[in-house]
Amino acid sequence: MSDPRSQVSEYVTHRRLELILLAxxxxxxxxxxxxxxxxxxxxEPAVVEGVKRLLSARSSELDxxxxxxxxxxPLLARGVIRDVMGHARALCRSHPQLQxxxxxxxxxxxxxxxxxxxxxxxxxxxxxxTFDGPREWHDxxxxxxxxxxxxHRIWANLQSIHQSDREALIQVRxxxxxxxxxxxxxxxxxxxxxxxxxxxxxxxxxxxxxxGGCGDDQLDFLDTDSDAGPIADLRRKADRCGLxxxxxxxxxxxxxxxxxxTLVIRADGRVNKCTVALxxxxxxxxxxxxxxxxALDQELMRTWIRGVISGDDEALSCPMNDFPRITM
Amino acid sequence: xxxxxxPAEGSFDEEGRYIPSEAERERLRLCFDENEANNQEDxxxxxxxxxxxxxxxxxxxxxxxxxxxxxxxxxxPIIDEPEGPVT
Numbered sequence: 001m002s003d004p005r006s007q008v009s010e011y012v013t014h015r016r017l018e019l020i021l022l023a024x025x026x027x028x029x030x031x032x033x034x035x036x037x038x039x040x041x042x043x044e045p046a047v048v049e050g051v052k053r054l055l056s057a058r059s060s061e062l063d064x065x066x067x068x069x070x071x072x073x074p075l076l077a078r079g080v081i082r083d084v085m086g087h088a089r090a091l092c093r094s095h096p097q098l099q100x101x102x103x104x105x106x107x108x109x110x111x112x113x114x115x116x117x118x119x120x121x122x123x124x125x126x127x128x129x130t131f132d133g134p135r136e137w138h139d140x141x142x143x144x145x146x147x148x149x150x151x152h153r154i155w156a157n158l159q160s161i162h163q164s165d166r167e168a169l170i171q172v173r174x175x176x177x178x179x180x181x182x183x184x185x186x187x188x189x190x191x192x193x194x195x196x197x198x199x200x201x202x203x204x205x206x207x208x209x210x211x212g213g214c215g216d217d218q219l220d221f222l223d224t225d226s227d228a229g230p231i232a233d234l235r236r237k238a239d240r241c242g243l244x245x246x247x248x249x250x251x252x253x254x255x256x257x258x259x260x261x262t263l264v265i266r267a268d269g270r271v272n273k274c275t276v277a278l279x280x281x282x283x284x285x286x287x288x289x290x291x292x293x294x295a296l297d298q299e300l301m302r303t304w305i306r307g308v309i310s311g312d313d314e315a316l317s318c319p320m321n322d323f324p325r326i327t328m
Numbered sequence: 329x330x331x332x333x334x335p336a337e338g339s340f341d342e343e344g345r346y347i348p349s350e351a352e353r354e355r356l357r358l359c360f361d362e363n364e365a366n367n368q369e370d371x372x373x374x375x376x377x378x379x380x381x382x383x384x385x386x387x388x389x390x391x392x393x394x395x396x397x398x399x400x401x402x403x404x405p406i407i408d409e410p411e412g413p414v415t
Contacts, residue, residue: 012346012348014345014346017344054343054344057343058343058344260336260340260346261344261345261346263344292343293342293343294340294342294343294344295342296340296342296344298339298340299335301336301340301346302335302336302337302338302339303335303336305336305346306333306334306335306336308336309334309336309337309348309352309355310334315333322333324333
């Protein structure tokens with residue numbers, strides 16, 4: 001990995017804009033480690049309008065536009081996604097210099113083949129779907145809102161997507177912790193049998209992280225720093241199976257929240273920088289209105305992007321570290 | 329710049345553009361194209377000799393690969409890329 005400080009000016013350029021859009025903050029799952037509060041529903045029409053107008057205002061100067069769909073579960077608000085993606089594609093036709101990318105983090109429950117095909121046609125090129133290992137582990141952690149398991153339907157959706165001829169990347173994120181890691185190899189073998197020859201599917205083996213969820217105390221987190229640890233073993237196992245996977249070396253050392261040209265748009269129109277510290281006062285950096293205008297707290301924003309200017313590795317990798325505390 | 333906790337010095341406009349201070353522009357060695365047809369004085373460009381590595385982020389190797397070309401010569405817009413991901 002090159003020195004991230006050699007790239008930082010890319011993260012202030014006006015020619016690039018990345019919006020992480022929370023289409024809805026409701027979710028049909030209640031994963032045991034989730035840190036979200038689900039207080040806000042579908043993105044408000046005035047916010048959707050504001051996002052579209054912002055894109056219109058910026059499109060003539062942009063070379064790169066990325067829309068990342070997040071939530072909540074974004075597929076609970078497909079109308080919002082359709083509306084914004086359709087607008088973005090129209091802008092691309094008017095502005096041929098514009099490179100448009102879109103990706104989505106979804107729990108996969110609603111990602112049927114028909115929905116997948118429609119989203120790919122709208123321009124979503126990457127989907128991230130998560131498993132917590134084989135069915136018996138996954139169904140204990142990634143619970144639906146009624147407390148039932150979710151493995152069978154998500155797996156069936158991926159099987160159905162496997163039959164689609166649409167080109168997209170499906171990142172299958174595998175959560176590993178101290179309890180389930182001995183059973184992950186069985187999941188990898190199952191995955192290889194089902195999807196191993198489909199180069200659209202790629203594995204992303206990740207330790208479960210402490211992100212402030214109410215279930216954090218009950219989880220057995222792994223030490224992830226060791227090359228000889230379980231995560232490294234599982235990645236080697238995936239390699240031996242011939243599975244494509246995303247390694248740590250492919251992850252940017254610079255957090256999106258440190259960049260001046262990346263914003264999170266909440267369903268209620270609040271603007272954040274970080275998708276984890278959602279309710280922290282430091283993260284309430286502004287609002288977007290229906291005209292597409294952003295009212296940003298200059299001092300907070302300057303603090304979030306301080307790493308871009310200073311080149312400090314810590315401030316670039318997680319701007320929340322050492323962020324001056326604000327009390328509401 | 330005095331340390332890692334020192335905030336940036338520029339400001340954001342109402343469409344989310346960051347306008348660096350003069351000192352920041354110098355620090356980042358940003359290039360400003362005086363001949364740009366639309367003459368947007370504050371339009372910020374990449375350094376011409378940007379180091380090429382893994383320029384963008386995220387768990388998205390497609391984006392990385394496609395963007396690498398963009399970063400090699402940021403003044404040349406990519407308009408001949410095929411639609412859809414490169415796999």
